[in-house]
Structure formats: structure tokens, C-alpha cells
Amino acid sequence: MPHRPTHHKTRGALTNPAGRFAAAGADDFDDGWGTLDAEALADDTPPATRLHADPARRVISRNDSPDVPFSASINPYKGCSHGCIYCFARPTHEYLDHSAGLDFETEIYYKPDAAERFEAELRAPGYRCTPITLGANTDPYQPDERRLRITRALLAVARRFNQPISIVTKGALVTRDIDVLGEMAADNLASVMVSVTSLDATLKRRLEPRAAGPGRRFAAIEALRRAGIPVGVLVAPVIPALTDHELEALVARAAEAGALTAGxxxxxxxxxxxxLFRDWLAAHYPDRAAHVMSLINQSHGGRDYDARWGQRMRGSGVHAELIARRFRLACRRAGIDASRRITLDTGRFACPPAAGDQKAFDFA
Known part of the structure; x- marks a missing residue:
């Protein structure tokens, strides 16, 4: 794929640069024969999505990061065809010898045996129940889940074991599983956080080309709440000089939809x-690209990103503190308790009889 910025309206990244671990790379150059211009004119077809089966030995991942609110997670997919240009998970595709660019949104790996591996881990003698997050890295309700139904199968296992599950998604497809989630929520075993970025449909299409629109996400929050499922909103990411002016409106709209908490x-x-983000800014918002990056740098100690725990999620400096204060005030005005954490019940966990287990004895 080309390394020159090429915009496809159904894709987020404009390029497909070599990954950090690639043994070799390639760059386009002008050889004087006009091939670059000809190639650009011909390159108007969006890259197709390719699915790869990725059998797993284990599916539960553990982490001890002090700034995330969970210690166990499952990611049914690697890569995400929502195509969000800002996705922090893009570099994980480089471990698969792919690019963090277009490859991340077109080369999608799925775990066909995820439900079986999940059940085996829950039955392991040393397993200790703790809430598990679906969607910590890539979205469990990205478009191909509609057909593959891997997240649905994981939820079915969790329901049988009374294993508490928390979901993070920007996909309206989560409403498909309201039947299972509603049953689990009745026993305090399920919660959902819906991620929202902008109320501007045009901006959303550029930022997150294949994710659900803002209206559908708020409708999903409403449907989840009607079903008795605890749901919150995650305003993520907040982008200085691009989406940060919508912070108050997003929180207010989430409160109207029934969100119980917010982050x-x-x-x-x-x-x-x-x-990738700099290329995207230059292509879509050239008039404010320098200003956006200046505010980002100011919020990360003069760099594009500060990966230190306690800093990476919130940033630091005057602008970052202003966003934090605005968020707290917006939640207070909307009646949302931003400090609230939805706590799920781990005490109900129990292994059901396995297929083939003898349930009764006939002494006759």
C-alpha cells in the first residue's frame, strides 16, 4: 500500500507505513515518469477488510497498570475496522508484522475458539473470579462481530458461570445482546461504558469512519438503561481545539440518555x-493542525505523548487542567457522579456442570 497520504472516506489512516519491527521498508519516490500521479489517480478504491482466524491458547489477559480500572480483560479481535485514526491500540498490530496504519483497520484477526478457551480458563482450579473487561484494546462490537458473534459467545459463557463482565464500546451493535446483558445485570454481573467523541457527524466520519454515529450511540445508552443495564459514557478521546469544545454538550446528552457515570x-x-494523526490533521484540518498539535504538546510536557502512568490518560499543564475542571463541572451540572464506579458482584461465580458430567446416579 502507498506511503503517500491517500484519503478513503471509509478508512481512517491515510498511509500504511512499515511497523517498528519490520525488517525492510519501502518509500515512494518520483522517478520522473509521472508514476506517482498516475498511481494516485488510480488509487480510489478503499482497501478491503481481510479476516484471519487466530486460535488462542488463552484469552484472559492480566494487567497491573495503576491508572486503569480493571485487572483482567479479553479482546476477541486484533485490529479494528472502525478505523479510528486516534486509536492508541494501533501499534499493537506491529507485533503481527503489520502496519499501525491501514493494516490495523483492514487486517482483522479474530479468535474462533475464544468461548471454548474462556470456559477452560474459568474452570481452571486456580481461577479466582474478578470482573473482566471486553474491549480494553479493540472494540468487541466492531462491524465483523455482527457475523462472527464471538463477543456474543463469550457473554453466553460468562452468563453460565455468573462471571461479571464490563464492556467498553463505540458500537451500537451492543444492543443486539441486551437479552443476555439484561439477565446478567439483574444479578449485578454486567455493565457497559459507551465511548463518544463528537456530536458533529462530519467530524465523526473523518475521525471514526466505520463506528456508529453519535445518535446511535446515545440511543444505545437509552436502550441499555431501559433494560436495567448499568451504563456510563466515556468521552474519549478529548482532542484539543478539535473536539474539546463539545465536552459539556456530550456530558449533558449522555445524562439525558441515562448514563450513570462518566469519564x-x-x-x-x-x-x-x-x-498517522499528524498526516490526518494536515489532510482534513490544515488550518488548525499546528494549533491542535501545539496544545497536545503543552499537555504532554512538550512532547506528542507522555506515556507515564498517571499522565497518559489526563495529561498535565494548564490546558489539561482546564479540561479536567470543565469535565467535573459539566458532570455536576448534568447530575452525573463522575466518581462513581459500577461495582459488579464476584460472589455469584460458580462452575456449572461440564458437558458429559454425570448429574445423577441410578442405584436401582
Whole structure:
């Protein structure tokens, strides 16, 4: 794929640069024969999504990061065809010998045996129940979940074991599973955080080309609440001089939809994401690109990103503190308790009989 910025309206990244671990790379150059211009004119077809089965030995991942509110997670997919240009997970695709650019949104790996591996881990003698987050890295309700139904299968396992599950998504497809989530929520075993970025449909299409529109996400919050499922909103990412002016409106709209709690994350640009985002800014918002990056730098100690715990999610400095204060005030005005944490019940966990287990004895 080309390394020159090429915009496809259904894709977020404009380029597909070599990953950090690639043994070789390639760059376009003008050889004087006009091939670059000809190639650009011909390159108007969006890259297709390719699915790869990725069998797993284990699916539960553990972390001890002090600035995330969970210690266990499952990611049914690697890569995400929502195509969000800002996604902090893009560099993880480089471990698969892919690019963090277009590859991340077109080369999608799925775990066909995720439910079976999940059940095996829950049955392990040393397993100790703790809430598990679906969607910590990539979205469990990205478009291909509609057909593959891997997240749905994981929820079915969790329901049988009374394993508490927390979901983070920007996909309206989560409403498909209201039947299972509603049953689990009745036993305090499920919660959902819906991620929102902007109320501006045009900006959303550029930032997150294949994610659900803002109206559908707020409708999902309303549907989840009607079903008795605890739901919150995550304003993420907050992008200085691009989306930060919408902070109050997003919180207010989430409160109207029924969100019980709220959080926010300042834009994160680790590794190659910073270059992808700069290309995107230059293509879509050239008039304010320098201003956006200046405020981002001011919020990360003069750099594009500060990866230190306690800093990476919120940033530091005057502008970052202003966003924090505005968020707290917006939540107070909307009647949302931003400090509230939805606590799920781990005491109900129990292993059901496995297939083939003898449930009764006939002594006759």
C-alpha cells in the first residue's frame, strides 16, 4: 500500500507505513515518469477488510497498570475496522508484522475458539473470579462481530458461570445482546461504558469512519438503561481545539440518555500513531493542525505523548487542567457522579456442570 497520504472516506489512516519491527521498508519516490500521479489517480478504491482466524491458547489477559480500572480483560479481535485514526491500540498490530496504519483497520484477526478457551480458563482450579473487561484494546462490537458473534459467545459463557463482565464500546451493535446483558445485570454481573467523541457527524466520519454515529450511540445508552443495564459514557478521546469544545454538550446528552457515570481520556498518540494523526490533521484540518498539535504538546510536557502512568490518560499543564475542571463541572451540572464506579458482584461465580458430567446416579 502507498506511503503517500491517500484519503478513503471509509478508512481512517491515510498511509500504511512499515511497523517498528519490520525488517525492510519501502518509500515512494518520483522517478520522473509521472508514476506517482498516475498511481494516485488510480488509487480510489478503499482497501478491503481481510479476516484471519487466530486460535488462542488463552484469552484472559492480566494487567497491573495503576491508572486503569480493571485487572483482567479479553479482546476477541486484533485490529479494528472502525478505523479510528486516534486509536492508541494501533501499534499493537506491529507485533503481527503489520502496519499501525491501514493494516490495523483492514487486517482483522479474530479468535474462533475464544468461548471454548474462556470456559477452560474459568474452570481452571486456580481461577479466582474478578470482573473482566471486553474491549480494553479493540472494540468487541466492531462491524465483523455482527457475523462472527464471538463477543456474543463469550457473554453466553460468562452468563453460565455468573462471571461479571464490563464492556467498553463505540458500537451500537451492543444492543443486539441486551437479552443476555439484561439477565446478567439483574444479578449485578454486567455493565457497559459507551465511548463518544463528537456530536458533529462530519467530524465523526473523518475521525471514526466505520463506528456508529453519535445518535446511535446515545440511543444505545437509552436502550441499555431501559433494560436495567448499568451504563456510563466515556468521552474519549478529548482532542484539543478539535473536539474539546463539545465536552459539556456530550456530558449533558449522555445524562439525558441515562448514563450513570462518566469519564474522559485526553488524546493519546503512542509510537506511530503520532505520525498517522499528524498526516490526518494536515489532510482534513490544515488550518488548525499546528494549533491542535501545539496544545497536545503543552499537555504532554512538550512532547506528542507522555506515556507515564498517571499522565497518559489526563495529561498535565494548564490546558489539561482546564479540561479536567470543565469535565467535573459539566458532570455536576448534568447530575452525573463522575466518581462513581459500577461495582459488579464476584460472589455469584460458580462452575456449572461440564458437558458429559454425570448429574445423577441410578442405584436401582
Amino acid at each position: 474522559y481520556v485526553l488524546l493519546r498518540l503512542p509510537y506511530g500513531v503520532k505520525h
